[in-house]
Amino acid sequence: MSDLGRILIFLGLLLVVAGLVVLGLNRLNIPLGRLPGDFNWRGRGWSVSFPIVTCLLLSVLVSLLLWVVNHLRR
Template structure:
């Protein structure tokens, strides 16, 4: 558990430091993400982005538990 918290903290620190470069990646605008824009209404549902993040987090946690 302690190892997981340390790694999670390091990942958040790295994401914070790399934020200017991470914004250039198309997360939230990938093919398969749903964007609905109407007059006075905007709805975003990033399905593919959520799937990619879930897969990456699952793989990282799998490696940490080995």
């Protein structure tokens, strides 16, 4: 059970770091969710958003970060 506790603490810290990164990106005026290629439709009382390019960009950045961490651990 102590392993489960450690995993939960790690996931909680990871969420805190992700939240701080999102807040920092908002302060730097980086338009995540409003990049060219992100689709947003608005109507009366509804909106639909498909942040395709933002998801691709974040996926590449996370993959690169994990590759660097894995490379440094060897």
